[in-house]
Amino acid sequence: MDSLTLQRNYQCDQCGKSFSDSDVYKRHLRIHTGEKPHQCDHCKRAFGRLSSYKRHLRVHTGEKPFQCEQCGDSFTWLSSYKDHQRSHTGEKPYQCDQCGNSFTRLSSYKDHQRVHTGEKPYQCDQCEKAFSRLSDYKRHQLNHTGEKPHQCEQCEKSFCLLGDYKRHLRIHTGEKPYQCEQCGNSFTLLSSYKDHQRVHTGEKPYRCEQCGKSFSSLSYYKRHLRVHTGEKPYHCEQCGKSFRLLNVYKIHLRVHTGEKPYCCELCGKSFSCPNYYKTHLRIHTGEKPFRCEQCGKSFRVSSEYKTHLRVHTGEKPYWCSRCKRLFAWAKSLKVHRCVAVEEESFD
Structure with a gap:
């Protein structure tokens, strides 16, 4: 049959x-x-x-049978492994028809679509805040419970999400699994690696609608928006001063604590700000990186260089409120005022 x-x-x-x-x-x-x-x-x-x-x-x-041969990362699911592979190859098969942005993952592409539609399908039952991405919604839920089940044994910092905890561990291990093939620089976070890639491609996908300035990183773009909104989310509880940038806020706190973590090994002088420390080092090295193209004179500090340029441009931004005379430098204005006061005393 x-x-x-x-x-x-x-x-x-x-x-x-x-x-x-x-x-x-x-x-x-x-x-x-x-x-x-x-x-x-x-x-x-x-x-x-x-x-x-x-x-x-x-x-x-905790089994993760799919391991990346390039960076050693392991994955629970085959689909996650395949998505990860694209971080090394640069392949982005999912492209948005509206703005042209491309994505390595289908889930990221779908999340992005909601930027255009405004859809926020994940709503919090406790505060009614809505989210376009499930991951953001889950992270928000932990704000209400206060639960942070993943604790670092080295610094005792706790995390809501396992992924955040694992990324944090790289701070202690020094692991940088994402390496740029063009320049060899390595990165702890995948997001930092992707931002760095744009240094080579010149891509700046985040554009400010108000001033037209473009940015390679979403975080830089968000910080820039505060220039227009005036938002200063970092508030000092001791003096009431507010700041637009987190790093500037942290440096400011040292005014109150007296902390000066940057110490010069040559003379022992300490500084609260890394920029002040770097500028100070030039006293010992003799470095003067700011060079005038018109006369060839060099300067150790940017502010001195900018002040010097007025010799060539003729700019005089300081003026006397009494006689309306203009001055190129603040010290010249101060001398002028002192002379005027002395002359008045003899009248």
């Missing part, structure tokens, strides 16, 4: 789909019945397929 004759045909009464294998047919029926015979003993989650159940177990066992 012909093998095709012996082959049985299993047809689904609900959707009309046909199957040649009885086991496949039975699994298919669970789509309609909702039956999930494979239950996880750890979290009681149930699955319709045995293969899905086995993959789920990796969440509890």
